[in-house]
Amino acid sequence: MATLLREGIEALLARLGVEDPIPDIEGTDIQSNPIDIYLSYLTDTLVKLTECSPQVAHGSIQWPSDLGDLAVILPRLRLQTQNPKALAVELKQKFPGSHLMGHPVDDGIHLRFFFSAQILGRLLLPYIIDRGRSYGIPNIANHTDLELPKTEPKKILVEFSSPNLGKEFDGLHLRSTIIGAYIASLYESMGHEVTRMNFLGDWGQHIGLLAAGWSRFGSEDALTADPLRHLLEVYTQIDELSKSEQANSQELPSDGQLSGIAAELEANVTALDNADPGAMALWTRFRESSIKSYTDIYARMDIRFDEYSGESEVNHATISEVETTLGDKIVFDETKGGWIIDFSVHETRVLKNGHAKLRNLRGLTTYLLRDIAAALDRSRKHTFHKLFYVVSARQDSHFQQLFAVLELMGQSELADRLQHLSFSTARGLAPEEGISGLLLSDILDQCRTTVSNLQANKPDRFSHYQGQDVLTLCDKLGTTSLMTQELAIRRKDDLIFDIPNIGNVEEETGMSLQDCFAKISVRLQGVIIDQEGLEKSDDDLFEDERYAEILRVLIQFPVTVKSSFEKLDSSPILTHLFRLVASVDYLLDEEGESEASGSNHNIVKLCLYQAVRQVLENGMHLIGLTPIEIA
Ligand code: ARG
Structure with a gap:
């Protein structure tokens, strides 16, 4: 729960020399988005100087990607009197001094503003530390997309993964699993009530074929030992047999009747469709043993389902x-x-x-x-x-x-509440030599092996993960990196999973997020942040542009999350987290392991690390990744 509310923020600002209360501007949300504090003051000043309306003033301000922290685009002020460039010069002269930002710079039709890094640090770090797990999480009251009474949590059903019983777990199932987990985490982080549903492909032609295979190749022992593998083996064998049977029987029987495996398949499907007890009992065994295995495998990705439904259960x-x-x-x-x-x-x-x-x-x-x-x-x-x-x-x-x-059917109202979250193709996954088909466990094992090999060759690279069981650690790092390959791209983009490169230091990977989180966690071990101490301590650190850059990344996090939510696309959050990691990583490496203990740092720097760790943690949770907590 946030305790630093409007009054608290204003009191903090007053201690920093900003005496005026924060102007109340429609469309801003200073409680969840600290950049809106700056926007509110700037909007208010623009209104005073130009007599335009607060909405127009607010709409003229942008977060520039190139130069400055905020920019006013002058033509957007819609002032007829002057040409924008002349206006920029004039406004620049009239702008009153502010502790929050330096004097504006005129740049063509822009007026650019640069935040004072010291004040930004003193405002933002307590803000983030106070918000904790809620920093950057969009306020439920602003969810206009659902067109329902605001402020109340909504019930959201996310159906994802949905593999087919007895068949391979393919790249599309994997994409669905990762994207679905992200959507569920995103809504859940915002306080909505989320049900995660797996709609198994447990009905239809392939189940009829699987049942035909069971009577030939099925083994109770093998099913108990490894249900998914055994069902896949049975399915693969019967599928081949059925194909060769079809190839051999060139001529169709003249009466149009099916024969052989095709006839068995049809009989099995009909028996299931009629809920025949014998067919149902076998199918229930397949289904239940598969669900049990899947539950354990999804847990390796920190994914759980509230409900396994299936095509058969309709x-x-x-x-x-x-x-x-x-x-x-x-x-x-x-x-x-x-x-x-x-x-x-x-x-x-x-x-x-x-x-x-x-x-x-x-x-x-x-x-x-x-x-x-x-x-x-x-x-x-x-x-x-x-x-x-x-x-x-x-x-x-x-x-x-x-x-x-x-x-x-007259169910338009229901249809409007349904949304197909579609995604493009997947390539790059293949079973190991000698294995006939791909299961989710195979994919995760391949990732774990890749990381284990790295670990065996370069154990030093893993030294900051204190107190972890090596196999579990490699598994977690492997799955995080695999999931990140999906989460870093847009849904509409094709994805080539690249397991050999999940630990590549040259690239932005899930491992680089975990590495950074762990390195910072080591530095923060045993540290207790004391707010008063922070206010009194020296902030020279932020004169160094490299540290100021970190603050800029941190303050933009809520804006990024908002745009990710609007598009239901995880890639903006990952781009942001990678930018954060890049801005902090080389500072951490420069400090070296010798300084990897709290005592050597000044309190401002520790707070900065704490805030970075918080944003990494929040960002990862929002997209369905779990940061590894060091012991
Ligand atoms: N089991 C299906 C498949 O593998 C996906 C199910 C998708 N969900 C649905 N409600 N149709 O293609």
């Missing part, structure tokens, strides 16, 4: 309800493969042509029909404000059809 009554509501909008069309809805006849907001298939030629429910029913089931069970489906762009049209059908 309510039969809801499926009937969907079909009854759609009534004669569903027609049988053999050329289109079964029971369909034609959007060129039934126009919707999202789709005006094409069609959606609800049952196949044999009358079995499709993935789409089950997803529609699942959306209804979920809306009743969870009464969520928003449901995110974190699924690859390959399924863009599936989700468009899902939302369009809901609209045709």
Whole structure:
């Protein structure tokens, strides 16, 4: 809980020589965003000097990426009287002196402001230390995206990962897992109520095939020992067998009847669709043992699910309800493969042509029909404000059809609360030699091995991770770096996972974040920050531009988080954290290990480290990474 509220901030400012209370400017939030303190004073001064409205003045101020801490773009003041360049010169002369920033510099149509680094340090460090885990986290009251009563936490459902039972865990499942965990962490950090849901692909043709494989290749012992591996082996074997059977039987039986594995598959799917007890018992074993294994593997990434649902769990009554509501909008069309809805006849907001298939030629429910029913089931069970489906762009049209059908059912209000968070392709993952298919545990093991090899060759590089079990440490570093490869790019970008390079010192990796966090943690061991001591101590440090730069990165963190939240994109936060690490890392290295204990530092420097550590911690948590706490 923050204790340094408006009065406290003003009292602190007064001790720093800024006597005037902070002007109250609409659209600023000084409680969560310290740069707004500067913006408020600057806006107020602009209003006084130019007589423009506070909104216009506020809108004319920017965070420049090139020069200065804030810049006023003069044409935005919309003052007819003068040309902007002349205005810049005139305003510069009129600007009253301020302790917060130096005198402005005119630069063409800009007026540039540079914060006093000393005052910034004295204001910002206590601010961040006071806010602690809440520094930079957007204020719930500002979440206009949900168009619901503000200030109250919302119920958010995030469906992600969703692998298919018995099959490989591919790069797209991995991307979904990492992005989904980020979305869930982001909303949870802001105080919303988040349910993490894994929608297993535990129904359909591949389960029918898996069951056919089980009767030939299944082993109870192997299933108990390593369920995911064994089911994948069984699936791979039966898949090959079924393909060679198809290749050998060139001619289709003249009566159109299926035979061999294909017939078994169909019989198994029908048995499951009819909830046949024998089929269900086998499937339940597959499902439960898989969930148990997955739970342990996700835990290596610090990911947990509140609910494992699945395509098989969809309510039969809801499926009937969907079909009854759609009534004669569903027609049988053999050329289109079964029971369909034609959007060129039934126009919707999202789709005006094409069609959606609800049952196949044999009358079995499709993935789409089950997803529609699942959306209804979920809306009743969870009464969520928003449901995110974190699924690859390959399924863009599936989700468009899902939302369009809901609209045709008169469920537009529900459809509006559903959002497909789509992402692009993934490459770069492959099983080790001799392993037939890829599981999530294989991917994480490959990462751990890469880090373990680094550790064996260069143990010194890992010396700041005190008191850690080496294998656990390598596992955590490996998963952090793997996840960071995803989180550092935009969802719409293609991703090539690069496991051999997860520990590359030349690059910005998850390991560099953990390394920096650990190095700072070592320096802060046993240190207790005393606020009064901080106010009295010497702040010459900030005359050094390298330290002042760190302050600038720290103050911009809340702004970055806000823009990351608006786009539901983690990459701005990572770019920010990498910039922070770069600005502090070489100072830490320069100080060297000899100084790696609190006693050698002045209190201002320790506070600065504490604030850096806090921002690293908050940023990592926001995107679903867990900083390693040293013992
Ligand atoms: N299991 C599916 C797959 O691997 C993803 C499920 C996505 N979620 C959904 N509600 N359709 O492709």
